[in-house]
Amino acid sequence: DTAVSQTPKYLVTQMGNDKSIKCEQNLGHDTMYWYKQDSKKFLKIMFSYNNKELIINETVPNRFSPKSPDKAHLNLHINSLELGDSAVYFCASSQGFVSRETQYFGPGTRLLVL
Amino acid sequence: AQSVAQPEDQVNVAEGNPLTVKCTYSVSGNPYLFWYVQYPNRGLQFLLKYITGDNLVKGSYGFEAEFNKSQTSFHLKKPSALVSDSALYFCAVRDDTNAGKSTFGDGTTLTVKP
Numbered sequence: 482d483t484a485v486s487q488t489p490k491y492l493v494t495q496m497g498n499d500k501s502i503k504c505e506q507n508l509g510h511d512t513m514y515w516y517k518q519d520s521k522k523f524l525k526i527m528f529s530y531n532n533k534e535l536i537i538n539e540t541v542p543n544r545f546s547p548k549s550p551d552k553a554h555l556n557l558h559i560n561s562l563e564l565g566d567s568a569v570y571f572c573a574s575s576q577g578f579v580s581r582e583t584q585y586f587g588p589g590t591r592l593l594v595l
Numbered sequence: 596a597q598s599v600a601q602p603e604d605q606v607n608v609a610e611g612n613p614l615t616v617k618c619t620y621s622v623s624g625n626p627y628l629f630w631y632v633q634y635p636n637r638g639l640q641f642l643l644k645y646i647t648g649d650n651l652v653k654g655s656y657g658f659e660a661e662f663n664k665s666q667t668s669f670h671l672k673k674p675s676a677l678v679s680d681s682a683l684y685f686c687a688v689r690d691d692t693n694a695g696k697s698t699f700g701d702g703t704t705l706t707v708k709p
Binding site: 537580 | 637638683690699702
């Protein structure tokens with residue numbers, strides 16, 4: 482069983498469209514994250530939720546809106562997609578949000594905006 | 596503020612030789628340090644972490660890392676490299692004063708040649 486899964490794996494879309502990426506973890510973890518990896522492979526945190534509550538919100542455009550319907554799911558909705566949104570988006574989870582906890586990553590969603 | 600530096604974009608070693616991937620960090624509180632590996636078109640996989648205690652940490656696939664507080668370093672090492680170790684390696688830091696937020700280095704591409 483996949484511990485952290487994301488759908489879709491690939492997403493190709495036109496500028497201006499709205500799209501969603503879904504993430505699910507079956508590890509029983511309380512904390513989930515979204516990261517963006519750009520074309521240079523740099524990895525930056527976007528959001529973090531603990532027990533469905535937002536605890537980290539980095540400087541991310543308002544077009545990005547995370548939603549956590551329950552502890553096992555953290556979805557990312559993106560409005561009015563722009564060329565610069567093209568990247569790989571990784572979901573991750575950890576037992577808790579304290580610093581010693583290991584994060585477990587999903588396989589990534591490769592988003593290409595045309 | 597916390598930061599991580601991986602001073603080498605690329606490390607090349609011959610199979611069977613020892614390898615070192617360097618990482619230095621800066622944090623306000625106690626550091627929690629992690630190494631992850633990313634294979635092409637895959638998510639990040641956890642290798643090892645330093646929380647407290649013994650400065651030499653052993654992890655997956657024969658990797659180890661040494662925490663050096665005075666030099667604020669956490670270099671990743673392996674005594675004998677394998678071609679299959681070729682991948683992108685990320686160092687990450689979290690600290691007590693910024694719970695939940697991980698800061699990742701820019702990554703180091705390791706190439707092991709036969």
